[in-house]
Amino acid sequence: MTDDGFLLEIDDVHKSFGDLEVLKGISLRVRPREVIILIGPSGSGKSTLLRCINRLEEPTRGRIRIDGTEITARGVDLNRVRKDIGMVFQAFNLYPHLTALGNVTLALRKVLRMSRHDAEARGRRMLEHVGLAEKANVHPNELSGGQQQRVAIARALALEPKLMLFDEPTSALDPELVGGVLRVMRDLRDEGMTMVVVTHEMSFAQDVGDTVLFMDGGELVEAGPPSTIFRNPAHQRTREFLQRVLHV
């Protein structure tokens, strides 16, 4: 933990893909147990920012610190850092050739070097945590989208990360399956997990978020508690975006 007590610090991060600048100097500080919601139009850079946090995208400039460790420094052991960061993807990205339990335990065996017995014990606990204990020996293609995403959450949680990143976790789900996943995320919040979530689920953002960040065109336009952002945004761009999303 840094002296100031921040779990995640993003300092003036820029990201360009060739000539296209997608992140134009983003700075952000997240405290432990805080839930940050990133909203904004597509192309605003919110997913790119999220993916910079575990360096799936490499920032062109700027620094990112997690629990005091500067992960953008040269020579940092990225694999070790990533153990502390769990990521949940819009497309789930479950391993189709493994069962649900296999998906959850792979990193436990390979990265944490747990024995098969211990890994399976923890894996089963994780699946139970997301309400899918009975699906342990089932392959992803036999699960609904909502179930797959919950397995993906269990897979990310299994390493007991300090920080969980969610990249539009419910955007690919049929509407009736969204609630199950959001419930799991709500429980995580209640258990004190630090979370950064990119989402279009505005009521979730209002209920669960501590801080909402509105991004547009690669810039962090506005940040504040949900009550302010949703009811009384300071910026016109924020207002316009919310009108389009909430009143359409």
Add this chain to the structure above:
Amino acid sequence: MRGFSETFFNPGVIARYLPALLSGFRVTLELAAAVVTLGILLGLALAVVRAFRVRVVNWVVVAFVDVFRTLPQLVVMVFAYFGLPYAGITISAFAAATLGLGLVLAAFAEEAFWAAITAIPRGQWEAARSTGLSFPQALGSVVMPQAIRIAIPLLTNRTIAITKGTALASVISVPEILDKAQSAMSLSANASPLVVGAGLYLAIFGPLVAFSRWLERRFGWIT
């Protein structure tokens, strides 16, 4: 049509030359096994090496593949057996045949495995790496198991095509089926040995085709 059965199915000739033909059969099997082992394992190794994306190494792999995909197997075989001795390297006919067919199979196998590896969605890599798996771990535990399944139908076709090329080894005097059948034919002035030879090829490649279909069904999937 007594002439027909005497020419092509002559019992006396067949009986006299069957031992030679069977020894040829064993050599064909050994050669096919050697070719498949060399070709598939080398092809897999080259594809895995290519996955590490070291530019200079990649050029070498791609150059190898492009050369051996275009050269006729027989040319490689003949070069290995008759050409290399001029450089002071002498290898047996069996080794030359294995190289000729094996290197060509390796080139095709590398392309099949590489196509399969690149077909694996990027999200699989990202999920694996985001849980802290290293690149080799992600490749070995997540990507390759899926890639190999995709590659199997591509490989079985190519493998059958190339192992039929074991007959070409007769050109450099490997004592396999065709070689034995041809000498039996000229010694007996009768075509029956060749008919038996053909039957022996069917005896190998029939089951081989059936096995590859089974393999495709058992391990393949449509993702």
